Amino acid sequence: MFDGLDPVVLARAQFAFTVSFHFIFPAFSIGLASYLMVLEGLWLKTGKGVYANLYRYWLKIFAVVFGMGVVSGVVMSYQFGTNWSVFSHKAGPVIGPLMAYEVMTAFFLEAGFLGVMLFGMNKVGKGLHFFATSMVALGTLISATWIIAVNSWMQTPAGFAINDKGQFIPAGSWFDIVFTASFPFRLVHTVIAAYLTTAFAVGAVGAWHLLRDRANPGARKMFSMAMWMAALVAPVQILAGDAHGLNTLEHQPVKVLAMEGDYRPSPNGAPLILFGWPDSEAADVRYEVSIPHLGSLILKHDPFAPLPGLTDFPRDQWPPVPIVFWSFRLMVGLGFAMLGIGLWSLFARYRRQLYDWPWLHRAAVLMGPSGFVAVIAGWVTTEVGRQPFTVYGLLRTAESHSPLAAPAVAVSLIAFVIVYFAAFGAGTYYLLRLMAKPPEPGESEPQKVPQRAAGITPASGVAARTVGRE
Template sequence: MLARIQFAFTVSFHFIFPAISIGLASFLAVLEGLWLKTGKGVYANLFRYWLKIFAVVFGMGVVSGVVLSYQFGTNWSEFSYRAGPIIGPLMGYEVMTAFFLEAGFLGVMLFGINKVGRRLHFFATCMVALGTLISATWILSVNSWMQTPAGYAINDAGQFVPAGSWWPIVFNPSFPYRLVHTVLAAFLTTAFIVGAVGAWHLLKDRTNPGARKMFSMAMWMAALVTPLQIVAGDQHGLNTLEHQPVKVLAMEGDYQPSPEGAPLILFGFPDSEEARVRYEVAIPKLGSLILKHDFDAPLPGLIDFPRDQWPPVPIVFWSFRIMVGLGFAMLAIGLWSLVTRWRGTLYDSRWMHRAAVVMGPSGLVAVIAGWVTTEVGRQPFTVYGLMRTAESHSPLAAPAVAASLIAFVVVYFFVFGAGIYYLLRLMSKPPQRGEALLANQPHRAAGITPASGVDAASSKGG
């Protein structure tokens, strides 16, 4: 249990940084592309504004991710031994392809804006963005294989090894759904952070062109991508019902079978001892419509499966509702932005701006809630149906794990607390004003300097 808490704590801290950097890298590529295409200085100013934030987030993500690799060997040595022939190469591919790509072009992206040509710098930015997506692809392939193992054999030593081709392992049954769902979540996480920063500065100065532009772009992303995410989540849920039915039943709180259509339980308090949800508020048959697309479709209950295969139902039940609730709140903000945009009040609606500020951290909370749903819902297995968590940990004494857990908590809150404070300081500063035309001029001629990173012509013109 201590080893599980330690990994849950460190991976939750880590996950928020890739969730931002994946979306922010693509946002930076779009900003630079628009800058080069239109010559408008507002895009240049926003690029430099968010580049500093991206650099800090990327560094914190790398540092917090290294810790996780060590924990495989220290706290989960049995898992590493048995699943290593599958997990190890996939994580190695992530380093050789994604991380090397990111590291190779990151320096050019951060420091080469006045040292290389415009096209080469834009290419470097695109390669960093591509690297973050490739990294997500390999890591999610690893996790998806643990959720829906395929293409494996078990050798005489009890290890999972490839049964032949690697393609069934990489493209296991849940991988495409999990990849789309997670990447869209990263984009939405970034959109709501960008939107919150833009809204914060609009509340102070509704004429700031940088704040207006970032808020508008973020709200377009919220309005267009949130419905796609809801559809992707529905498809992911159907795939999970097929391959991990116990997880879905725990998410829904369906302890009892429903031969004539399952209700959708909105709220309640799961009680696994009595196999029921206390004080439930439910809509009849809607659960079957969502999961089977048929009001009268029968669904099994948790009691149809052995109790020793049940996950901690209350955790999965509530984390799923937090994720879904925030998803619909995001949809509401996106639709609200469309209404204000149509009315011509997108930059003047102060209640809209206040709501966007409040929703700023919503993506981070939603991705962590989704991660909890995925990982806790897989319990009691590390490799679903094949290797239990109780069989996966290292033969360590509890005091040793407790000591390292306490050390991680103290160090993480100090180091990453300081990093998050610095990020908030950067975001609290308004973006530079002005929209000087860059046309076909090189960066230096346009007034972009390494020291300031602002458009000199724009800052003079106000």
């Protein structure tokens, strides 16, 4: 039944499906871990119970998100051996140690302190518990750093040699392998995206409960904090994306040209194509809606700067242009929508009506999933735009897969789809149930731990106040 299908396409579809499910959970947990650290730090500094209530509220959600991220990530790693064994053999000497470093420096750090963070609030001192929360937040950032280092090396490989077996092996300093040309831009862009994803998820939950009870102190506080993040960080993300795009144009010009839909060279300045339908056969964007010279202004900061076109490169190096073209526009469009919500919230805050404008709250609820959609769209832009290579310019995807028949890959893909939708669908439903419950202002304060029993001294300047007090 599946004999006529391409096993490479099926293997790519399987990896794309599993990584899309996986990516949304680390993106949420990275931002949520830092948010929890901020909440607990504010509670320790101010003694205001609303921060502790929110910490306990989001801690339950973080536990589920973290678990789903771990489970979905473990499954992905097996595909390197099953579907992409040639890639693993050739690139393993470089990317294998990087992924091992991620486990040793990040996952162990998170796992070591996660138990204290989840179950130790009534068993250890406040200072130690805050330290555990901070270590989990740090662990998520370190984990992202190593994973981005792996991906950046595949995008802009450096610091390697090729041995007589055709393997990429380290040559010189590991610094060159980790800190490739695209690494800092990719890391900043990804981490900020995780923070914005969390901000809009938290803001949507706060807005949802404000629409039902504007006086709920927890809903007011989480909405206010989320909108501050949106207003302050969304513009930074746009600037970071611009810098990332300039770096990509330098090192992966074909990807950027596919993102922009620039099939033809533009010797006198490229337009910015807003919408249209890319036709790679005709090397043209049909039904094009564009703004003259704006493309060169964005990419070169000069409206008349010349830009090459995809036709300047061999066709066998073109990625699937329509996918890259539209995923990029989806990501950018959502980014500007986030900026719009942030500016709207600033105006409402200026008018002292942040909690009183239901249309702002409805818009925030509508934008709740926007971060998740944007990070997946960004991942599609990055990874599909790298095609037809797994290691850019050096190792083609068609040469990286395992020698498997199409039926074997198709059956496993179908199994993944069924299991993922069942398991993670149930997990997502449970998360929505947790978020639908309003933060209770009267939740009891975590029990005060006797200092001798806790084995530590209290942090100086931290007043003992009840969680229910403001």
